[in-house]
Amino acid sequence: MGEIVLSQVGSVVGAQLLPNGLSVLGQTVSGAAIGQSLGTLAGRALDASMLAPVAGPRIQSLQVMESREGAGLPLVYGRMRVGGQVIWASRFKERRREQRSGKGGPKYVDFTYSVSVAIALCQGPITRIDRVWANAEQISLADYTWRLYTGDETQLPDPLIEAIEGTDAAPAYRGTA
Numbered sequence: 001m002g003e004i005v006l007s008q009v010g011s012v013v014g015a016q017l018l019p020n021g022l023s024v025l026g027q028t029v030s031g032a033a034i035g036q037s038l039g040t041l042a043g044r045a046l047d048a049s050m051l052a053p054v055a056g057p058r059i060q061s062l063q064v065m066e067s068r069e070g071a072g073l074p075l076v077y078g079r080m081r082v083g084g085q086v087i088w089a090s091r092f093k094e095r096r097r098e099q100r101s102g103k104g105g106p107k108y109v110d111f112t113y114s115v116s117v118a119i120a121l122c123q124g125p126i127t128r129i130d131r132v133w134a135n136a137e138q139i140s141l142a143d144y145t146w147r148l149y150t151g152d153e154t155q156l157p158d159p160l161i162e163a164i165e166g167t168d169a170a171p172a173y174r175g176t177a
Contacts, residue, residue, distance in 0.1 A: 003043030010039020058094075058111050073176065076122045079130070084119035087173065090164055091115075116160055118173070125151045126177040151177030 014035015021030040074082050095112045121129075129148060132139050149155050157170040 002046040003040055006039040006043035006046065007036050008039070010035035010037070010042070014038070059113055073120055074122045075124060076126070082121055084121050086117055087120045087176075088118035088161055088171075089115060090117070090160075116164075118158065118161065120173065121177045123151070123175060124177065149173065149177065151175055 011032045012035070015030070015032040018031025018034060021028045022034065023029075071085055073085065074080070076082060093114045095114075097110045097112070098107060099110060100107050127150065129141070132141055147158065149158070151174075153174050155172055155174055157167075157172045162170040
């Protein structure tokens with residue numbers, strides 16, 4: 001709105017201040033055109049500074065895989081595709097970043113999210129995880145920060161869980177891969 005109003009005001013003021021215009025490189029530019037251009041720039045800057053930033057989409061809640069208290073864990077011999085159970089999760093974190101689109105462009109707000117989870121796969125020791133699926137599509141674990149606990153009886157608590165829950169409250173999930 002400020003851009004429209006100030007461009008018209010600039011046109012009138014430019015015509016009054018420079019009735020004969022300016023001669024630039026053999027071309028004459030009218031005072032009204034110069035004033036309109038300057039008014040448009042001032043209005044655009046005013047609009048950009050006064051308007052609220054455009055907010056991107058936000059996630060209201062997170063739905064993860066199944067997690068039931070008391071649910072059994074499979075005992076696997078050999079190779080098998082199993083679904084995991086979420087046994088621990090951190091709080092859902094939202095990061096807000098405000099940016100400007102180009103020089104003098106509108107502001108916009110971008111949101112990124114993160115959550116840490118511990119997923120129990122099965123009982124007993126395992127040697128590796130070959131493939132992982134999410135939403136019926138195979139994903140690469142190279143895109144994520146992850147740790148494998150093989151499920152032996154001597155495994156220690158995860159350092160991240162210890163940092164969040166405290167060293168006394170963090171379970172080691174011994175015997176659970």
